[in-house]
Amino acid sequence: MTEPILPYGRQTIEDDDIAAVAEALRADFLTTGPRVESFERAFAETVGAPHAVACANGTAALHLAMLALGVGPGDVCIAPSITFLATANCARFVGAEVVFADVDPDTGLMTPATLAEALGRAGGRAVRAVLPVHLRGEVAELPALKALAEAAGAVLVEDAPHALGSTMRFGVQETVGDCRHSAMATFSFHPVKTIATGEGGMVTTRDALLAERLRTLRSHGMVRPTSADPWWYEMPELGFNYRLPDVLCALGLSQLGKLPRFAERRRSLTARYLERLEPLAPMVRPAARSAWSDPVLHLMVALIDFEAAGRSRRQVVEALRSRGIGSQVHYIPVHRQPYYAQRYGPLTLPGAEAWYARCLSLPLYPGMDDADVDRAVDALAEALGA
The missing domain is CATH 3.90.1150.10 (Aspartate Aminotransferase, domain 1)
Structure with missing residues:
Protein backbone atom coordinates (compact mmCIF):
# COMPACT_ATOMS: atom_id res chain seq x y z
CA MET A 1 0.00 0.00 0.00
CA THR A 2 1.30 3.45 -0.90
CA GLU A 3 2.13 5.52 2.15
CA PRO A 4 0.30 8.85 2.46
CA ILE A 5 2.13 12.00 1.46
CA LEU A 6 3.52 13.96 4.39
CA PRO A 7 3.19 17.70 3.65
CA TYR A 8 5.52 20.11 5.44
CA GLY A 9 2.54 21.44 7.42
CA ARG A 10 -1.13 20.65 7.82
CA GLN A 11 -4.13 21.66 9.94
CA THR A 12 -5.62 19.29 12.51
CA ILE A 13 -9.42 19.54 12.31
CA GLU A 14 -11.45 17.22 14.53
CA ASP A 15 -15.13 16.45 15.01
CA ASP A 16 -15.59 18.99 17.80
CA ASP A 17 -14.11 21.72 15.58
CA ILE A 18 -16.66 20.86 12.91
CA ALA A 19 -19.44 20.86 15.51
CA ALA A 20 -18.38 24.31 16.75
CA VAL A 21 -18.52 25.71 13.22
CA ALA A 22 -21.89 24.06 12.56
CA GLU A 23 -23.28 25.60 15.75
CA ALA A 24 -22.04 29.02 14.64
CA LEU A 25 -23.68 28.56 11.24
CA ARG A 26 -27.01 27.94 12.98
CA ALA A 27 -26.63 30.99 15.23
CA ASP A 28 -27.93 34.52 14.61
CA PHE A 29 -24.54 36.03 13.76
CA LEU A 30 -22.17 34.83 11.06
CA THR A 31 -20.02 37.92 11.59
CA THR A 32 -19.60 40.82 14.08
CA GLY A 33 -21.26 38.72 16.77
CA PRO A 34 -20.43 37.38 20.23
CA ARG A 35 -17.95 34.72 19.15
CA VAL A 36 -15.49 37.39 18.01
CA GLU A 37 -15.20 38.86 21.49
CA SER A 38 -15.12 35.39 23.05
CA PHE A 39 -12.21 34.39 20.85
CA GLU A 40 -10.39 37.64 21.60
CA ARG A 41 -10.83 37.23 25.36
CA ALA A 42 -9.70 33.60 25.31
CA PHE A 43 -6.68 34.42 23.16
CA ALA A 44 -5.63 37.34 25.36
CA GLU A 45 -5.86 35.11 28.43
CA THR A 46 -3.87 32.37 26.73
CA VAL A 47 -0.89 34.60 25.89
CA GLY A 48 -1.12 36.84 28.95
CA ALA A 49 -1.93 40.13 27.21
CA PRO A 50 -4.67 42.50 28.40
CA HIS A 51 -6.04 43.04 24.88
CA ALA A 52 -6.43 40.96 21.72
CA VAL A 53 -8.03 42.15 18.47
CA ALA A 54 -9.07 39.60 15.85
CA CYS A 55 -8.76 40.38 12.16
CA ALA A 56 -8.92 38.84 8.71
CA ASN A 57 -5.41 37.35 8.48
CA GLY A 58 -1.83 37.77 9.64
CA THR A 59 -1.04 40.34 6.96
CA ALA A 60 -4.02 42.42 8.04
CA ALA A 61 -2.72 42.19 11.61
CA LEU A 62 0.60 43.71 10.57
CA HIS A 63 -1.09 46.39 8.46
CA LEU A 64 -3.39 47.34 11.35
CA ALA A 65 -0.39 47.54 13.69
CA MET A 66 1.31 50.05 11.40
CA LEU A 67 -1.88 52.08 11.06
CA ALA A 68 -2.49 52.10 14.80
CA LEU A 69 1.03 53.41 15.41
CA GLY A 70 0.57 56.15 12.82
CA VAL A 71 3.48 54.96 10.68
CA GLY A 72 3.46 56.71 7.32
CA PRO A 73 5.44 58.40 4.55
CA GLY A 74 8.86 59.60 5.65
CA ASP A 75 9.12 56.89 8.30
CA VAL A 76 11.32 53.80 8.29
CA CYS A 77 10.58 50.29 9.53
CA ILE A 78 13.26 47.65 10.03
CA ALA A 79 12.44 44.05 9.17
CA PRO A 80 14.63 40.96 8.88
CA SER A 81 15.23 39.74 5.35
CA ILE A 82 14.41 36.15 6.31
CA THR A 83 10.65 36.28 6.72
CA PHE A 84 7.48 36.13 4.67
CA LEU A 85 6.79 39.08 2.38
CA ALA A 86 4.11 40.57 4.64
CA THR A 87 6.56 41.70 7.34
CA ALA A 88 8.13 44.22 4.99
CA ASN A 89 5.03 44.87 2.92
CA CYS A 90 3.08 46.19 5.92
CA ALA A 91 5.42 49.17 6.05
CA ARG A 92 4.99 49.88 2.35
CA PHE A 93 1.19 49.63 2.68
CA VAL A 94 1.31 52.81 4.79
CA GLY A 95 3.95 54.57 2.69
CA ALA A 96 6.95 53.94 4.95
CA GLU A 97 10.30 52.68 3.73
CA VAL A 98 11.94 49.40 4.72
CA VAL A 99 15.50 48.82 5.89
CA PHE A 100 16.30 45.12 5.86
CA ALA A 101 18.24 43.66 8.76
CA ASP A 102 20.52 40.67 8.42
CA VAL A 103 19.95 37.55 10.52
CA ASP A 104 21.97 35.00 12.42
CA PRO A 105 22.87 32.37 9.78
CA ASP A 106 22.09 29.45 12.13
CA THR A 107 18.82 30.65 13.72
CA GLY A 108 17.44 32.90 10.98
CA LEU A 109 16.61 35.53 13.62
CA MET A 110 17.27 39.25 13.75
CA THR A 111 19.88 39.84 16.48
CA PRO A 112 20.96 42.94 18.42
CA ALA A 113 24.06 43.12 16.22
CA THR A 114 22.14 42.90 12.95
CA LEU A 115 19.56 45.41 14.19
CA ALA A 116 22.31 47.84 15.18
CA GLU A 117 23.84 47.51 11.72
CA ALA A 118 20.45 48.11 10.06
CA LEU A 119 19.81 51.16 12.24
CA GLY A 120 23.11 52.52 10.98
CA ARG A 121 21.90 52.11 7.40
CA ALA A 122 18.72 54.04 8.15
CA GLY A 123 20.81 57.14 7.52
CA GLY A 124 19.28 59.41 10.14
CA ARG A 125 15.71 58.89 8.91
CA ALA A 126 12.94 58.47 11.48
CA VAL A 127 12.79 54.80 12.46
CA ARG A 128 9.27 54.23 13.81
CA ALA A 129 9.02 50.45 14.14
CA VAL A 130 11.29 47.42 14.40
CA LEU A 131 9.65 44.13 13.42
CA PRO A 132 11.50 41.10 14.81
CA VAL A 133 10.17 37.78 13.51
CA HIS A 134 10.00 34.75 15.79
CA LEU A 135 11.05 32.53 12.90
CA ARG A 136 10.03 28.85 13.18
CA GLY A 137 8.66 29.56 16.67
CA GLU A 138 12.10 30.42 18.05
CA VAL A 139 12.02 33.66 20.05
CA ALA A 140 14.15 36.68 19.17
CA GLU A 141 16.17 38.41 21.91
CA LEU A 142 13.45 40.88 22.77
CA PRO A 143 14.94 42.91 25.66
CA ALA A 144 18.10 43.77 23.73
CA LEU A 145 16.14 44.54 20.56
CA LYS A 146 13.76 46.75 22.54
CA ALA A 147 16.66 48.72 24.06
CA LEU A 148 18.14 49.40 20.62
CA ALA A 149 14.75 50.32 19.16
CA GLU A 150 13.92 52.73 21.99
CA ALA A 151 17.31 54.40 21.69
CA ALA A 152 16.44 55.07 18.04
CA GLY A 153 12.96 56.38 18.93
CA ALA A 154 11.18 53.27 17.65
CA VAL A 155 8.96 50.56 19.11
CA LEU A 156 8.94 46.81 18.64
CA VAL A 157 6.10 45.03 16.86
CA GLU A 158 6.59 41.27 17.16
CA ASP A 159 5.76 39.31 14.02
CA ALA A 160 4.76 36.10 15.81
CA PRO A 161 2.62 33.89 13.51
CA HIS A 162 5.11 31.03 13.98
CA ALA A 163 5.33 31.30 17.75
CA LEU A 164 1.92 30.74 19.36
CA GLY A 165 2.63 28.76 22.52
CA SER A 166 6.34 29.54 22.59
CA THR A 167 7.75 30.76 25.89
CA MET A 168 10.98 32.47 26.91
CA ARG A 169 12.83 33.42 30.03
CA PHE A 170 14.38 36.85 30.30
CA GLY A 171 14.74 36.80 34.07
CA VAL A 172 11.12 35.64 34.43
CA GLN A 173 8.97 33.22 32.46
CA GLU A 174 7.15 34.95 29.62
CA THR A 175 4.87 33.97 26.74
CA VAL A 176 5.07 35.15 23.16
CA GLY A 177 2.25 37.65 22.72
CA ASP A 178 2.23 39.04 26.26
CA CYS A 179 3.88 42.21 24.85
CA ARG A 180 6.12 42.89 27.84
CA HIS A 181 8.81 44.12 25.43
CA SER A 182 6.73 45.35 22.49
CA ALA A 183 3.90 47.64 21.54
CA MET A 184 2.06 44.81 19.80
CA ALA A 185 2.43 41.21 18.64
CA THR A 186 0.75 39.81 15.54
CA PHE A 187 -0.43 36.25 14.84
CA SER A 188 -1.81 34.22 11.95
CA PHE A 189 -4.25 31.30 11.91
CA HIS A 190 -3.47 30.09 8.40
CA PRO A 191 -4.00 26.31 8.13
CA VAL A 192 -0.34 25.38 8.61
CA LYS A 193 0.01 27.50 11.78
CA THR A 194 -0.27 26.15 15.32
CA ILE A 195 -4.03 26.70 15.40
CA ALA A 196 -6.16 27.24 12.32
CA THR A 197 -9.22 29.26 11.39
CA GLY A 198 -8.74 28.89 7.62
CA GLU A 199 -7.65 32.50 7.37
CA GLY A 200 -7.45 34.79 10.36
CA GLY A 201 -5.17 36.92 12.48
CA MET A 202 -4.84 38.55 15.90
CA VAL A 203 -3.02 41.53 17.38
CA THR A 204 -2.21 41.58 21.09
CA THR A 205 -1.19 44.62 23.11
CA ARG A 206 -1.00 45.96 26.65
CA ASP A 207 -2.15 49.42 25.51
CA ALA A 208 -5.91 50.01 25.72
CA LEU A 209 -5.76 52.99 23.33
CA LEU A 210 -3.91 50.95 20.71
CA ALA A 211 -6.48 48.17 21.08
CA GLU A 212 -9.31 50.63 20.50
CA ARG A 213 -7.60 52.03 17.41
CA LEU A 214 -7.07 48.52 16.05
CA ARG A 215 -10.79 47.75 16.46
CA THR A 216 -11.80 50.98 14.74
CA LEU A 217 -9.36 50.58 11.86
CA ARG A 218 -10.38 46.96 11.17
CA SER A 219 -13.95 48.15 10.50
CA HIS A 220 -13.64 50.98 7.96
CA GLY A 221 -12.51 53.52 10.57
CA MET A 222 -16.13 53.87 11.73
CA VAL A 223 -17.11 55.11 15.18
CA ARG A 224 -20.54 55.44 16.77
CA PRO A 225 -20.79 58.48 19.09
CA THR A 226 -22.64 57.50 22.25
CA SER A 227 -24.70 60.72 22.25
CA ALA A 228 -25.86 60.33 18.64
CA ASP A 229 -28.93 58.64 17.17
CA PRO A 230 -28.75 54.83 17.33
CA TRP A 231 -28.25 54.51 13.55
CA TRP A 232 -25.57 57.20 13.38
CA TYR A 233 -21.95 56.43 12.50
CA GLU A 234 -19.00 58.57 11.48
CA MET A 235 -15.71 57.89 9.70
CA PRO A 236 -13.07 60.32 10.99
CA GLU A 237 -10.30 58.41 9.18
CA LEU A 238 -9.94 55.69 6.57
CA GLY A 239 -10.01 52.13 7.77
CA PHE A 240 -10.38 48.70 6.20
CA ASN A 241 -12.75 45.75 6.26
CA TYR A 242 -10.43 43.45 8.18
CA ARG A 243 -13.03 41.79 10.40
CA LEU A 244 -12.87 38.08 11.28
CA PRO A 245 -16.30 36.41 11.02
CA ASP A 246 -17.98 34.63 13.95
CA VAL A 247 -17.97 31.35 12.07
CA LEU A 248 -14.16 31.43 11.88
CA CYS A 249 -13.88 32.62 15.47
CA ALA A 250 -15.91 29.56 16.47
CA LEU A 251 -13.25 27.39 14.87
CA GLY A 252 -10.54 29.48 16.52
CA LEU A 253 -12.08 29.03 19.96
CA SER A 254 -12.27 25.28 19.49
CA GLN A 255 -8.70 25.11 18.23
CA LEU A 256 -7.39 27.35 21.00
CA GLY A 257 -8.64 24.87 23.57
CA LYS A 258 -6.34 22.29 21.98
Whole structure:
Protein backbone atom coordinates (compact mmCIF):
# COMPACT_ATOMS: atom_id res chain seq x y z
CA MET A 1 0.00 0.00 0.00
CA THR A 2 1.30 3.45 -0.90
CA GLU A 3 2.13 5.52 2.15
CA PRO A 4 0.30 8.85 2.46
CA ILE A 5 2.13 12.00 1.46
CA LEU A 6 3.52 13.96 4.39
CA PRO A 7 3.19 17.70 3.65
CA TYR A 8 5.52 20.11 5.44
CA GLY A 9 2.54 21.44 7.42
CA ARG A 10 -1.13 20.65 7.82
CA GLN A 11 -4.13 21.66 9.94
CA THR A 12 -5.62 19.29 12.51
CA ILE A 13 -9.42 19.54 12.31
CA GLU A 14 -11.45 17.22 14.53
CA ASP A 15 -15.13 16.45 15.01
CA ASP A 16 -15.59 18.99 17.80
CA ASP A 17 -14.11 21.72 15.58
CA ILE A 18 -16.66 20.86 12.91
CA ALA A 19 -19.44 20.86 15.51
CA ALA A 20 -18.38 24.31 16.75
CA VAL A 21 -18.52 25.71 13.22
CA ALA A 22 -21.89 24.06 12.56
CA GLU A 23 -23.28 25.60 15.75
CA ALA A 24 -22.04 29.02 14.64
CA LEU A 25 -23.68 28.56 11.24
CA ARG A 26 -27.01 27.94 12.98
CA ALA A 27 -26.63 30.99 15.23
CA ASP A 28 -27.93 34.52 14.61
CA PHE A 29 -24.54 36.03 13.76
CA LEU A 30 -22.17 34.83 11.06
CA THR A 31 -20.02 37.92 11.59
CA THR A 32 -19.60 40.82 14.08
CA GLY A 33 -21.26 38.72 16.77
CA PRO A 34 -20.43 37.38 20.23
CA ARG A 35 -17.95 34.72 19.15
CA VAL A 36 -15.49 37.39 18.01
CA GLU A 37 -15.20 38.86 21.49
CA SER A 38 -15.12 35.39 23.05
CA PHE A 39 -12.21 34.39 20.85
CA GLU A 40 -10.39 37.64 21.60
CA ARG A 41 -10.83 37.23 25.36
CA ALA A 42 -9.70 33.60 25.31
CA PHE A 43 -6.68 34.42 23.16
CA ALA A 44 -5.63 37.34 25.36
CA GLU A 45 -5.86 35.11 28.43
CA THR A 46 -3.87 32.37 26.73
CA VAL A 47 -0.89 34.60 25.89
CA GLY A 48 -1.12 36.84 28.95
CA ALA A 49 -1.93 40.13 27.21
CA PRO A 50 -4.67 42.50 28.40
CA HIS A 51 -6.04 43.04 24.88
CA ALA A 52 -6.43 40.96 21.72
CA VAL A 53 -8.03 42.15 18.47
CA ALA A 54 -9.07 39.60 15.85
CA CYS A 55 -8.76 40.38 12.16
CA ALA A 56 -8.92 38.84 8.71
CA ASN A 57 -5.41 37.35 8.48
CA GLY A 58 -1.83 37.77 9.64
CA THR A 59 -1.04 40.34 6.96
CA ALA A 60 -4.02 42.42 8.04
CA ALA A 61 -2.72 42.19 11.61
CA LEU A 62 0.60 43.71 10.57
CA HIS A 63 -1.09 46.39 8.46
CA LEU A 64 -3.39 47.34 11.35
CA ALA A 65 -0.39 47.54 13.69
CA MET A 66 1.31 50.05 11.40
CA LEU A 67 -1.88 52.08 11.06
CA ALA A 68 -2.49 52.10 14.80
CA LEU A 69 1.03 53.41 15.41
CA GLY A 70 0.57 56.15 12.82
CA VAL A 71 3.48 54.96 10.68
CA GLY A 72 3.46 56.71 7.32
CA PRO A 73 5.44 58.40 4.55
CA GLY A 74 8.86 59.60 5.65
CA ASP A 75 9.12 56.89 8.30
CA VAL A 76 11.32 53.80 8.29
CA CYS A 77 10.58 50.29 9.53
CA ILE A 78 13.26 47.65 10.03
CA ALA A 79 12.44 44.05 9.17
CA PRO A 80 14.63 40.96 8.88
CA SER A 81 15.23 39.74 5.35
CA ILE A 82 14.41 36.15 6.31
CA THR A 83 10.65 36.28 6.72
CA PHE A 84 7.48 36.13 4.67
CA LEU A 85 6.79 39.08 2.38
CA ALA A 86 4.11 40.57 4.64
CA THR A 87 6.56 41.70 7.34
CA ALA A 88 8.13 44.22 4.99
CA ASN A 89 5.03 44.87 2.92
CA CYS A 90 3.08 46.19 5.92
CA ALA A 91 5.42 49.17 6.05
CA ARG A 92 4.99 49.88 2.35
CA PHE A 93 1.19 49.63 2.68
CA VAL A 94 1.31 52.81 4.79
CA GLY A 95 3.95 54.57 2.69
CA ALA A 96 6.95 53.94 4.95
CA GLU A 97 10.30 52.68 3.73
CA VAL A 98 11.94 49.40 4.72
CA VAL A 99 15.50 48.82 5.89
CA PHE A 100 16.30 45.12 5.86
CA ALA A 101 18.24 43.66 8.76
CA ASP A 102 20.52 40.67 8.42
CA VAL A 103 19.95 37.55 10.52
CA ASP A 104 21.97 35.00 12.42
CA PRO A 105 22.87 32.37 9.78
CA ASP A 106 22.09 29.45 12.13
CA THR A 107 18.82 30.65 13.72
CA GLY A 108 17.44 32.90 10.98
CA LEU A 109 16.61 35.53 13.62
CA MET A 110 17.27 39.25 13.75
CA THR A 111 19.88 39.84 16.48
CA PRO A 112 20.96 42.94 18.42
CA ALA A 113 24.06 43.12 16.22
CA THR A 114 22.14 42.90 12.95
CA LEU A 115 19.56 45.41 14.19
CA ALA A 116 22.31 47.84 15.18
CA GLU A 117 23.84 47.51 11.72
CA ALA A 118 20.45 48.11 10.06
CA LEU A 119 19.81 51.16 12.24
CA GLY A 120 23.11 52.52 10.98
CA ARG A 121 21.90 52.11 7.40
CA ALA A 122 18.72 54.04 8.15
CA GLY A 123 20.81 57.14 7.52
CA GLY A 124 19.28 59.41 10.14
CA ARG A 125 15.71 58.89 8.91
CA ALA A 126 12.94 58.47 11.48
CA VAL A 127 12.79 54.80 12.46
CA ARG A 128 9.27 54.23 13.81
CA ALA A 129 9.02 50.45 14.14
CA VAL A 130 11.29 47.42 14.40
CA LEU A 131 9.65 44.13 13.42
CA PRO A 132 11.50 41.10 14.81
CA VAL A 133 10.17 37.78 13.51
CA HIS A 134 10.00 34.75 15.79
CA LEU A 135 11.05 32.53 12.90
CA ARG A 136 10.03 28.85 13.18
CA GLY A 137 8.66 29.56 16.67
CA GLU A 138 12.10 30.42 18.05
CA VAL A 139 12.02 33.66 20.05
CA ALA A 140 14.15 36.68 19.17
CA GLU A 141 16.17 38.41 21.91
CA LEU A 142 13.45 40.88 22.77
CA PRO A 143 14.94 42.91 25.66
CA ALA A 144 18.10 43.77 23.73
CA LEU A 145 16.14 44.54 20.56
CA LYS A 146 13.76 46.75 22.54
CA ALA A 147 16.66 48.72 24.06
CA LEU A 148 18.14 49.40 20.62
CA ALA A 149 14.75 50.32 19.16
CA GLU A 150 13.92 52.73 21.99
CA ALA A 151 17.31 54.40 21.69
CA ALA A 152 16.44 55.07 18.04
CA GLY A 153 12.96 56.38 18.93
CA ALA A 154 11.18 53.27 17.65
CA VAL A 155 8.96 50.56 19.11
CA LEU A 156 8.94 46.81 18.64
CA VAL A 157 6.10 45.03 16.86
CA GLU A 158 6.59 41.27 17.16
CA ASP A 159 5.76 39.31 14.02
CA ALA A 160 4.76 36.10 15.81
CA PRO A 161 2.62 33.89 13.51
CA HIS A 162 5.11 31.03 13.98
CA ALA A 163 5.33 31.30 17.75
CA LEU A 164 1.92 30.74 19.36
CA GLY A 165 2.63 28.76 22.52
CA SER A 166 6.34 29.54 22.59
CA THR A 167 7.75 30.76 25.89
CA MET A 168 10.98 32.47 26.91
CA ARG A 169 12.83 33.42 30.03
CA PHE A 170 14.38 36.85 30.30
CA GLY A 171 14.74 36.80 34.07
CA VAL A 172 11.12 35.64 34.43
CA GLN A 173 8.97 33.22 32.46
CA GLU A 174 7.15 34.95 29.62
CA THR A 175 4.87 33.97 26.74
CA VAL A 176 5.07 35.15 23.16
CA GLY A 177 2.25 37.65 22.72
CA ASP A 178 2.23 39.04 26.26
CA CYS A 179 3.88 42.21 24.85
CA ARG A 180 6.12 42.89 27.84
CA HIS A 181 8.81 44.12 25.43
CA SER A 182 6.73 45.35 22.49
CA ALA A 183 3.90 47.64 21.54
CA MET A 184 2.06 44.81 19.80
CA ALA A 185 2.43 41.21 18.64
CA THR A 186 0.75 39.81 15.54
CA PHE A 187 -0.43 36.25 14.84
CA SER A 188 -1.81 34.22 11.95
CA PHE A 189 -4.25 31.30 11.91
CA HIS A 190 -3.47 30.09 8.40
CA PRO A 191 -4.00 26.31 8.13
CA VAL A 192 -0.34 25.38 8.61
CA LYS A 193 0.01 27.50 11.78
CA THR A 194 -0.27 26.15 15.32
CA ILE A 195 -4.03 26.70 15.40
CA ALA A 196 -6.16 27.24 12.32
CA THR A 197 -9.22 29.26 11.39
CA GLY A 198 -8.74 28.89 7.62
CA GLU A 199 -7.65 32.50 7.37
CA GLY A 200 -7.45 34.79 10.36
CA GLY A 201 -5.17 36.92 12.48
CA MET A 202 -4.84 38.55 15.90
CA VAL A 203 -3.02 41.53 17.38
CA THR A 204 -2.21 41.58 21.09
CA THR A 205 -1.19 44.62 23.11
CA ARG A 206 -1.00 45.96 26.65
CA ASP A 207 -2.15 49.42 25.51
CA ALA A 208 -5.91 50.01 25.72
CA LEU A 209 -5.76 52.99 23.33
CA LEU A 210 -3.91 50.95 20.71
CA ALA A 211 -6.48 48.17 21.08
CA GLU A 212 -9.31 50.63 20.50
CA ARG A 213 -7.60 52.03 17.41
CA LEU A 214 -7.07 48.52 16.05
CA ARG A 215 -10.79 47.75 16.46
CA THR A 216 -11.80 50.98 14.74
CA LEU A 217 -9.36 50.58 11.86
CA ARG A 218 -10.38 46.96 11.17
CA SER A 219 -13.95 48.15 10.50
CA HIS A 220 -13.64 50.98 7.96
CA GLY A 221 -12.51 53.52 10.57
CA MET A 222 -16.13 53.87 11.73
CA VAL A 223 -17.11 55.11 15.18
CA ARG A 224 -20.54 55.44 16.77
CA PRO A 225 -20.79 58.48 19.09
CA THR A 226 -22.64 57.50 22.25
CA SER A 227 -24.70 60.72 22.25
CA ALA A 228 -25.86 60.33 18.64
CA ASP A 229 -28.93 58.64 17.17
CA PRO A 230 -28.75 54.83 17.33
CA TRP A 231 -28.25 54.51 13.55
CA TRP A 232 -25.57 57.20 13.38
CA TYR A 233 -21.95 56.43 12.50
CA GLU A 234 -19.00 58.57 11.48
CA MET A 235 -15.71 57.89 9.70
CA PRO A 236 -13.07 60.32 10.99
CA GLU A 237 -10.30 58.41 9.18
CA LEU A 238 -9.94 55.69 6.57
CA GLY A 239 -10.01 52.13 7.77
CA PHE A 240 -10.38 48.70 6.20
CA ASN A 241 -12.75 45.75 6.26
CA TYR A 242 -10.43 43.45 8.18
CA ARG A 243 -13.03 41.79 10.40
CA LEU A 244 -12.87 38.08 11.28
CA PRO A 245 -16.30 36.41 11.02
CA ASP A 246 -17.98 34.63 13.95
CA VAL A 247 -17.97 31.35 12.07
CA LEU A 248 -14.16 31.43 11.88
CA CYS A 249 -13.88 32.62 15.47
CA ALA A 250 -15.91 29.56 16.47
CA LEU A 251 -13.25 27.39 14.87
CA GLY A 252 -10.54 29.48 16.52
CA LEU A 253 -12.08 29.03 19.96
CA SER A 254 -12.27 25.28 19.49
CA GLN A 255 -8.70 25.11 18.23
CA LEU A 256 -7.39 27.35 21.00
CA GLY A 257 -8.64 24.87 23.57
CA LYS A 258 -6.34 22.29 21.98
CA LEU A 259 -3.24 24.49 22.04
CA PRO A 260 -1.64 22.68 25.02
CA ARG A 261 -2.05 19.32 23.26
CA PHE A 262 -0.84 20.68 19.92
CA ALA A 263 2.16 22.32 21.60
CA GLU A 264 3.10 19.16 23.47
CA ARG A 265 2.92 17.10 20.28
CA ARG A 266 5.02 19.57 18.31
CA ARG A 267 7.66 19.54 21.05
CA SER A 268 7.66 15.75 21.12
CA LEU A 269 8.04 15.52 17.34
CA THR A 270 10.81 18.10 17.47
CA ALA A 271 12.69 16.03 20.04
CA ARG A 272 12.34 12.98 17.79
CA TYR A 273 13.72 14.95 14.83
CA LEU A 274 16.71 16.15 16.85
CA GLU A 275 17.52 12.57 17.84
CA ARG A 276 17.12 11.16 14.34
CA LEU A 277 18.99 13.98 12.55
CA GLU A 278 22.04 13.77 14.81
CA PRO A 279 23.76 10.96 12.83
CA LEU A 280 23.53 13.11 9.66
CA ALA A 281 25.77 15.84 11.13
CA PRO A 282 27.70 17.78 10.00
CA MET A 283 26.05 17.56 6.57
CA VAL A 284 22.65 18.18 8.18
CA ARG A 285 22.04 20.21 11.32
CA PRO A 286 18.77 21.40 12.82
CA ALA A 287 18.42 25.19 12.94
CA ALA A 288 19.97 26.44 16.17
CA ARG A 289 18.12 27.10 19.41
CA SER A 290 18.38 30.26 21.52
CA ALA A 291 19.36 29.88 25.18
CA TRP A 292 16.35 31.91 26.41
CA SER A 293 13.71 30.26 24.21
CA ASP A 294 11.42 27.26 24.73
CA PRO A 295 9.73 27.19 21.34
CA VAL A 296 6.68 25.43 20.05
CA LEU A 297 8.17 24.98 16.61
CA HIS A 298 6.01 25.82 13.63
CA LEU A 299 8.77 24.78 11.22
CA MET A 300 11.31 21.97 11.47
CA VAL A 301 14.17 23.53 9.53
CA ALA A 302 17.20 21.46 8.60
CA LEU A 303 20.34 23.35 7.53
CA ILE A 304 21.94 21.22 4.84
CA ASP A 305 25.38 21.44 3.24
CA PHE A 306 24.17 20.65 -0.26
CA GLU A 307 27.63 21.15 -1.73
CA ALA A 308 29.12 18.53 0.58
CA ALA A 309 26.31 16.18 -0.36
CA GLY A 310 27.00 16.70 -4.05
CA ARG A 311 23.33 17.43 -4.66
CA SER A 312 21.39 20.60 -5.32
CA ARG A 313 18.49 21.58 -3.09
CA ARG A 314 16.12 21.02 -6.00
CA GLN A 315 17.41 17.48 -6.45
CA VAL A 316 16.85 16.81 -2.76
CA VAL A 317 13.35 18.33 -2.78
CA GLU A 318 12.40 16.22 -5.80
CA ALA A 319 13.89 13.08 -4.27
CA LEU A 320 11.89 13.68 -1.09
CA ARG A 321 8.72 14.26 -3.09
CA SER A 322 9.24 10.97 -4.94
CA ARG A 323 9.26 9.31 -1.51
CA GLY A 324 6.06 11.07 -0.44
CA ILE A 325 7.76 13.68 1.76
CA GLY A 326 6.80 17.32 1.34
CA SER A 327 9.28 20.09 2.08
CA GLN A 328 9.49 23.86 1.72
CA VAL A 329 12.01 26.71 1.84
CA HIS A 330 11.51 29.39 4.52
CA TYR A 331 12.38 31.87 3.11
CA ILE A 332 13.84 33.51 0.03
CA PRO A 333 15.48 36.69 1.42
CA VAL A 334 12.93 39.46 0.95
CA HIS A 335 15.56 42.00 -0.07
CA ARG A 336 16.08 39.87 -3.20
CA GLN A 337 12.47 40.24 -4.33
CA PRO A 338 12.22 42.27 -7.56
CA TYR A 339 10.07 44.98 -5.99
CA TYR A 340 12.54 45.65 -3.17
CA ALA A 341 15.67 45.15 -5.28
CA GLN A 342 14.40 47.76 -7.73
CA ARG A 343 13.39 50.16 -4.97
CA TYR A 344 16.51 49.93 -2.80
CA GLY A 345 19.20 48.51 -5.06
CA PRO A 346 21.57 45.61 -4.33
CA LEU A 347 22.15 44.68 -0.71
CA THR A 348 24.58 42.22 0.83
CA LEU A 349 23.29 40.41 3.90
CA PRO A 350 25.62 37.44 4.46
CA GLY A 351 23.66 35.87 7.31
CA ALA A 352 20.44 35.82 5.30
CA GLU A 353 22.24 34.41 2.27
CA ALA A 354 23.89 31.67 4.35
CA TRP A 355 20.56 30.75 5.91
CA TYR A 356 18.79 30.63 2.56
CA ALA A 357 21.53 28.54 0.95
CA ARG A 358 21.06 25.74 3.50
CA CYS A 359 17.49 25.78 4.80
CA LEU A 360 14.87 23.14 4.11
CA SER A 361 11.67 22.69 6.15
CA LEU A 362 10.64 19.09 6.87
CA PRO A 363 7.12 17.90 7.81
CA LEU A 364 5.94 19.03 11.26
CA TYR A 365 2.33 19.07 12.46
CA PRO A 366 0.38 17.48 15.34
CA GLY A 367 -1.24 14.80 13.20
CA MET A 368 2.14 13.13 12.63
CA ASP A 369 3.38 10.21 14.68
CA ASP A 370 6.96 9.24 15.54
CA ALA A 371 7.11 6.84 12.60
CA ASP A 372 6.40 9.75 10.25
CA VAL A 373 9.48 11.56 11.59
CA ASP A 374 11.54 8.42 11.03
CA ARG A 375 10.19 8.14 7.51
CA ALA A 376 11.02 11.78 6.74
CA VAL A 377 14.58 11.54 8.09
CA ASP A 378 15.23 8.21 6.34
CA ALA A 379 14.02 9.75 3.07
CA LEU A 380 16.28 12.77 3.62
CA ALA A 381 19.28 10.52 4.27
CA GLU A 382 18.56 8.59 1.07
CA ALA A 383 18.09 11.79 -0.90
CA LEU A 384 21.47 13.06 0.29
CA GLY A 385 23.21 9.74 -0.20
CA ALA A 386 24.12 9.75 3.49
